[in-house]
Amino acid sequence: xxxxxxAWVRQxxxxxxxxxxxxxxxxxxxxxxxxxxxxxxxxxxxxxxxxRLRAAVNHIHAGLDxxxxxxxxxxxxxxxTGG
Amino acid sequence: xSANIHIQSxxxxxxxxxxxxxxxxxxxxxxxxxxxxxxxDGGLTAMTLEHYPNMTEHEIAHIVAEAQSRWPLTxxxxxxxxxxxxxxxxxxxxxxxxxxxxxxxxxxEFLMDYxxxxxxxxxxxxxxxxxEWVEAKTSDDAAAERWRKS
Numbered sequence: 001x002x003x004x005x006x007a008w009v010r011q012x013x014x015x016x017x018x019x020x021x022x023x024x025x026x027x028x029x030x031x032x033x034x035x036x037x038x039x040x041x042x043x044x045x046x047x048x049x050x051x052r053l054r055a056a057v058n059h060i061h062a063g064l065d066x067x068x069x070x071x072x073x074x075x076x077x078x079x080x081t082g083g
Numbered sequence: 084x085s086a087n088i089h090i091q092s093x094x095x096x097x098x099x100x101x102x103x104x105x106x107x108x109x110x111x112x113x114x115x116x117x118x119x120x121x122x123x124d125g126g127l128t129a130m131t132l133e134h135y136p137n138m139t140e141h142e143i144a145h146i147v148a149e150a151q152s153r154w155p156l157t158x159x160x161x162x163x164x165x166x167x168x169x170x171x172x173x174x175x176x177x178x179x180x181x182x183x184x185x186x187x188x189x190x191x192e193f194l195m196d197y198x199x200x201x202x203x204x205x206x207x208x209x210x211x212x213x214x215e216w217v218e219a220k221t222s223d224d225a226a227a228e229r230w231r232k233s
Contacts, residue, residue: 006135007205008216059138061201075135075203079219082132082163082204083119083175083195 001068003032005046006077009053012046022070029055030064032074046076054079086147086159090139092166095176104158104180111157115187116178117195123170126210130217131167132174135203139163146197150179153193154186161194163204193230200227 004017013036026032030050037047047053055062056075068074087103089095097118105111121130147159158180168174177194181187206217 004135006203007133007207056135056138056203059135059141061142073137075138077135077203078205078216080200080203081206081217081219082134082202083199083223 001032001071002073003036004073004075006075008078009046009076012042014042022068022072026068028064028068029057029062029066029074032068033064033076036076052078086144086151087161088140088143088147089162090134090136090165091162092164094164094173095162097173097176097178100160100162100176101178104160104178108157108180110182111180112182113184113187114178114180115184115191116176117191118173119175119195121168121170121172121174127170127208128211129167129169129209131207131209131214132163132165133205133207134163134165138203142202143198146194146201149197150190150194154181154190156181156186156190159190159194161198163198163202165204196223196227196230199223 001020001022002017003020005013010016026035033047033050036043054077057066058073101114101116104114143161150156156179160178162176164174177191179187179190200223207214208217
């Protein structure tokens with residue numbers, strides 16, 4: 001899966017995108033967030049409070065319970081502030 | 084119905100955009116538009132807008148389609164700028180054409196409320212050499228929420 005980060009999530013993680021291999025343990029967006037947070041450092045900081053994060057799967061807003069598939073593009077970002 | 088959606092760093096000319104929106108549209112009787120500017124309050128000097136390129140146009144097209152399903156629109160133009168913008172610069176244009184003003188006013192406000200809460204843009208504000216990400220406002224969520232069909 002291609003994982004993308006935006007705004008302060010990108011700054012805390014220290015990169016804008018990376019590849020994460022889909023494993024049987026990574027069933028949902030929440031599983032992926034927990035997996036990434038467990039890396040510690042900037043990841044733990046970025047994913048410390050999931051209520052402050054939003055996600056999209058394949059360019060569509062997705063909840064934490066959205067399921068993941070191989071080849072998905074998953075993005076994590078703060079609540080949007082455009083307009 | 085035509086829908087022009089542009090994400091760009093360049094400025095736009097409101098008059099030209101409204102002209103283009105009404106050209107060859109004999110059924111348009113009203114255009115309502117909204118322009119958002121960088122506001123220099125609290126010592127703000129500039130802001131930088133980041134977005135999610137592959138998602139932005141898709142999400143805005145989805146929002147426009149929703150507006151078209153609710154009101155009889157004859158044209159829609161949405162332009163959202165990205166990159167660094169100084170105080171006083173234009174950020175966003177929403178212009179909506181319809182036969183009558185009621186639909187144009189309502190659809191324009193609907194589109195802005197949804198842009199603010201759904202389109203993947205993030206603002207970083209500059210004040211006195213320090214940059215801070217803008218926090219989403221619950222008032223914007225409430226504004227979008229009132230359009231939900233019960």
